Amino acid sequence: MAQVFGEVAALYDDVRPGYPDAVRQAILDYGGPIGSIAELGAGTGKGTELLVAYGKPLVALEPDPRMAAVLRAKFPQVEVLETTFEQWTPPARKPDLIACALAWHWMDAATRNQRAFDALAPGGTLAVFGHKYGYAEPGEEQAIGDVLRAVDPTVVERAEHWVRDGVLASGLWSDVEERRFTTYVMFSKSRYLELMRTFSPFRRHTPDEQRRTLDGLDAAIDGFGGSVHLELRTSLVLARRG
Known part of the structure; x- marks a missing residue:
């Protein structure tokens, strides 16, 4: 599943929102x-867009060659390695920052904290950030949720503070904290349907389920005015290697 986004790499890069500065x-x-800096699961570079602004050497790990190709084209100054975090051998001179944007859940849960801790320079920072896609209007959230649950009633959301709680539970890190940011983005119906095509729960469905999802969302969005007002709830978990 970690490589399922490569099938829609260009669309993913076009439609997925970036992160606030x-x-x-x-x-x-x-x-x-x-x-x-080392970035884990960089994808097409939505997190990289922030990290390159530091102007420091950056190595980005991305196992899917289709995603990595987009990443290289956008950021020729970044060293892109087509590998997973688990297969990566950190350099002798360890990075001061390990960052992961919306990909921490793709890392092996049993080892990701220890691997990140071991890969960081002493005093270095772990930064895990990502969006939770909410809706500014309760009616939109209800209508869209009804469609998605009708197609797949088994989908459950992760606990709100799952990244922070997991980092704390590892017992490795010092000064663990979580910060929150909220931004609002208006999507047309067509653009929202494109966004839906880049989500992993949608992509793991059968073609028939995908079609029913898009048809149901098309009708639901027409029912509340033809556009979707997203509330992007961005969490940033920070931790330090002592």
């Missing part, structure tokens, strides 16, 4: 000066 500044405020 406040996330970049919060990482800097927390960890101080940065010498080098």
Whole structure:
């Protein structure tokens, strides 16, 4: 499943929203000066867009060659490695920052904290951030949720603070904290349907289920005015290697 996004790499890069610059500044405020960076599960570079602004050496890990191709084209200054976090051998000079944007759940849950801790330089920072897709209008959230549950009633959301709780539970990190940011984005119906095609729960469905999902969303969005007002709830979990 971690490579399922490669099937829609260009669409993913076009339609997925990026991150507010406040996330970049919060990482800097927390960890101080940065010498080098490693990014896990970089995809097409939605998180990379923030990280390159530091102007420091950056290596990005992305196992899907189709996603990695988009990433390289966008950021020729970044060293892109087509590998998983679990297969990666960190350099002798360890990075000061390990960042992961909306991909922490793809890392092996039993080892991801220990691997990140071991890969960081002493005093280095772990920064895990990502969006939770909410809706500014309760009626939109209800209508869209009804469609998605009708197609797949087994889908459950992760606990609200699952990243923070997992980092804390590892017992490895010091100064663990979570920061939240909220931004609002208006999507036309057609663009929202394209966004839906890039989500992993949608992509793992059968073609018939995908068609029913898109048809149901098409009708639901028409029912509340033809556009979707997204509320992007961005979490940033920060931790330090002591």
